[in-house]
Amino acid sequence: MVLLIATGKRLMRPSTLLLLGLATGMSAERAWCQERPQAVISTGKLDSALVPFDNAARNLLEMTGAPGASLAVAHNGRLVLARGYGYADVRTEEPVAPTSRFRIASVSKPITATAVMTLVEAGRLSLDERVVTLLDMTPSELPDPRVNEITVRDLLYHAGGWDRAQSGFDPPFAADRIAIAMNERPPASADMMVRFMLAQQLDFAPGSRQVYSNIGYAALGRVIEAVGGHPYDVYVRRAVLMPAGAQSIELGRSLPEQRAPNEVRYHDDRRFLSMFPGRGMVPVAYGAFAIEAMDAHGGWIASAPDLLRFITLIDTDPTVPDLLERETIEAMIAPHQAASSDDPYYGMGWEIIGGEDGTVWFHRGDLPGTTAMLARAGRTAFAFLMNGNAGSRENAEAILPMLLEAAREVEDWPNHDLFTTTR
Numbered sequence: 001m002v003l004l005i006a007t008g009k010r011l012m013r014p015s016t017l018l019l020l021g022l023a024t025g026m027s028a029e030r031a032w033c034q035e036r037p038q039a040v041i042s043t044g045k046l047d048s049a050l051v052p053f054d055n056a057a058r059n060l061l062e063m064t065g066a067p068g069a070s071l072a073v074a075h076n077g078r079l080v081l082a083r084g085y086g087y088a089d090v091r092t093e094e095p096v097a098p099t100s101r102f103r104i105a106s107v108s109k110p111i112t113a114t115a116v117m118t119l120v121e122a123g124r125l126s127l128d129e130r131v132v133t134l135l136d137m138t139p140s141e142l143p144d145p146r147v148n149e150i151t152v153r154d155l156l157y158h159a160g161g162w163d164r165a166q167s168g169f170d171p172p173f174a175a176d177r178i179a180i181a182m183n184e185r186p187p188a189s190a191d192m193m194v195r196f197m198l199a200q201q202l203d204f205a206p207g208s209r210q211v212y213s214n215i216g217y218a219a220l221g222r223v224i225e226a227v228g229g230h231p232y233d234v235y236v237r238r239a240v241l242m243p244a245g246a247q248s249i250e251l252g253r254s255l256p257e258q259r260a261p262n263e264v265r266y267h268d269d270r271r272f273l274s275m276f277p278g279r280g281m282v283p284v285a286y287g288a289f290a291i292e293a294m295d296a297h298g299g300w301i302a303s304a305p306d307l308l309r310f311i312t313l314i315d316t317d318p319t320v321p322d323l324l325e326r327e328t329i330e331a332m333i334a335p336h337q338a339a340s341s342d343d344p345y346y347g348m349g350w351e352i353i354g355g356e357d358g359t360v361w362f363h364r365g366d367l368p369g370t371t372a373m374l375a376r377a378g379r380t381a382f383a384f385l386m387n388g389n390a391g392s393r394e395n396a397e398a399i400l401p402m403l404l405e406a407a408r409e410v411e412d413w414p415n416h417d418l419f420t421t422t423r
Helices: 048-064 105-121 145-149 152-156 171-181 190-198 214-228 232-244 291-298 304-311 326-332 393-409
Strands: 068-075 078-089 101-103 271-273 281-283 300-303 351-353 360-367 370-377 380-386
Touching (some): 048 078, 048 393, 078 304, 101 370, 105 152, 105 232, 105 326, 152 214, 171 190, 171 214, 190 291, 214 291, 291 360, 300 304, 304 380, 370 393
Antiparallel strands (some): 068 078, 101 300, 271 281, 351 360, 370 380
């Protein structure tokens, strides 16, 4: 049996941003407190001004049925909330801590896009350079001549020419078949998958339209390696994560015995044949796909506070000096030539929407046993991570509006900064 998991993304439409009525129970007097006993256990301190976020997290767990979650909120560059909810492992009843680490799935893409832009700003890479040239591939390897036209910009915008709905094929979830086709031992590495796909027919002309593409961001990882002179994760750590102080963020591993310290357990009852030879049927989150091969598009694990350390480094807010120039950041959130800025659209590594919250940057991520959300709205940013799935597309699309509504309900933001104490 071969596992092919559909992980298609749909940009959030304005209609999904309707306000959701949540009871806030917000106190008029701020105090550090623990809430009254409720069904969902929690860890970390709660400032009474931020009860709307606490209510939203509890409602999301109840709505999705996920066993555990972590929520972090930053405002004006300060970490004001870091909490864990439910269980990191239901079998041991280990609670989620504020600093528990989760697979972040496609929330990895903004990290990759930022790393690419550090190379652009350093003058080592141009957005209009052709990818096959950077990867030193020869024309004889490319049966579709349009592959020669794919640029770094195309990959960042999901305009490289791949449409998995049209081809019925999402390479990261077929790493076993790709390895076999290349006479290699499964599962295929990220580099193997990229070279395999560049040697196939494209689904559309590069740059002509946008279609969400995991393989495009996998190719960006190989570009970073070729230009940056180091393995993908080494370059990203040095150029992006270390400057942010995001020490918890590292590449994940597929097998349960390789679970990182302080990493949650992923809960999904389905079982599939492992991509790793000799392991037979396994829980879907532990070997039915190879997260090692997803590095640049979906392979990182992180704590919620460290994701906010990352986003505050590229948010144009003057409170914390940015890693990138303002012009670079604004280019990342600008629409592709084939998109309209009047509608939700995908920039370079971020999904963008407008509305009463101003311009909102966000990215969702999901894998079996994992749901992730990272967003910035005005001077507020939040990261929400679960070790279970949302249960439906509607539930997944409700996460952002529920957290945006919580931010609107906060009347008096705290002045403390948990970045100084949360690791």
